[in-house]
Amino acid sequence: MSEDRQDFVAGVDGCKAGWIAVLRNLADPEDIALKVFETFADILRHQPSLSIIAVDMPIGLPDAIGPGGRGPEKAARRHLGDRQSSVFQVPARPAVYEEDYRLACEAAMGTSEPPKKVSKQCFYLFPKMRDIDAVMTPDLEERVFEVHPELAFWRLNGEQAMSLPKKVKSRANPEGLDQRRDLLMAHGLPQDFLDQKPPRGCGRDDLLDAAANSLIAERISKGKAEPFPKDYRRDDRGLRMAIWA
Template identity: 75%
Template sequence: MPDGPDWVAGVDGCRAGWVAVLWRLGEPAEVRLAVFSSFSEVLKHSPTVSVIAVDMPIGLPDRIGAGGRGPEKAARRHLGERQSSVFAVPARSAVYAEDYAQACEIAQTTSEPPKKVSKQAFYLFPKIREIDGLMTPELEARVYEVHPELAFWRLNNGEAMSLPKKIKSRANGPGLDQRRDLLVSCGFERDFLDQKPPRGCGRDDLLDAAANCLIAERIANGGAEPFPKDFQRDGKGLRMAIWA
């Protein structure tokens, strides 16, 4: 495949590392599914990927208020019953704590009102740290934070999905089918979405990466917007916004 600026990728964290749906813009048949052990491998992928839309927090504040960062609060306003899928991200110092009790202690001292870290968010910390260690303001021209449920909201004409993706931490078949069918209506082949996921990748991870890929397309074409629009930057100069 020739190198070029016309490849985009939707990326989602998974047990095996990072799963990506890569698409050459304007070429419906040029869609690939790949799993990477590290995010740096995504950045180095050949052909070069001009827009990478990844479901992972980018930009970590020194302190947070109620509800987490601005991006989480802005996204939840559109998601109705799906808003619980948007975890509150604590301050950078808490994210860099490798012990859960220590992370909770730091989070409480860097939030107003004081708030501990959820176990779900804590399990994401290694991947958040991985991206945070790579990100620079210059890299923002390629790498954008997204969230699958906000992506599905955008793709569903501004309506949150009516069925949950998971119930009690287990995949919900009807909810996944609903998202699959929406992605098919947006141009994906059903066989591509129904393929057996690679080892270490769940069906939900594949569908989320596909939704993120469509947001990457919107970003590349100038059709996406940041949430919130008046986003702030963290101490490293990184923007704090979820794109859709």
């Protein structure tokens, strides 16, 4: 990726290796790269500087959760039909900072009304949530936006949820992944880029999700994206709680 142009955006997804990012130069559609970062702070320090970072990870963690949840999850789910189970319920910040599942459930129960435990799927995301939460500030909101791949695909698919799942019984579903790749190609991303072998510690779904997030980053850059919910709230540290698409 050349470093003499300025309008770079990134779509980012968490993976076993850290963070997988699709880096795109909006001034040159052929200037696209795939890179893996160990920490989210490494993404923030990337040169050339990234004007928009659209990342699939909750940003903004309230100290307590009410009956409506954190907010963004419910707003996103209503558009996703059969794909809504991909949007996990996020607990309060005290639970996210517990490294033991039993203690995380206890913290979640004590900071939610009605009391709710933590799903195992969400618990496995806690290290990534902490990685972002450790560096995120309200000032960074000009660059860093929470997104979700299935809401991104919904937006890119004419506001229709994808008809096929990415995974079946926790295993990759080739037909669902091909469906998403073809949609990304229809939005201008090259097939050879999308079909490349993912880096070690990353799955094909991670690559495609990051690519979809990069298209939402472009929408954000052009002022075309909107937050879910529109009347989003902020957490106790002043961080915005909204998923963008």
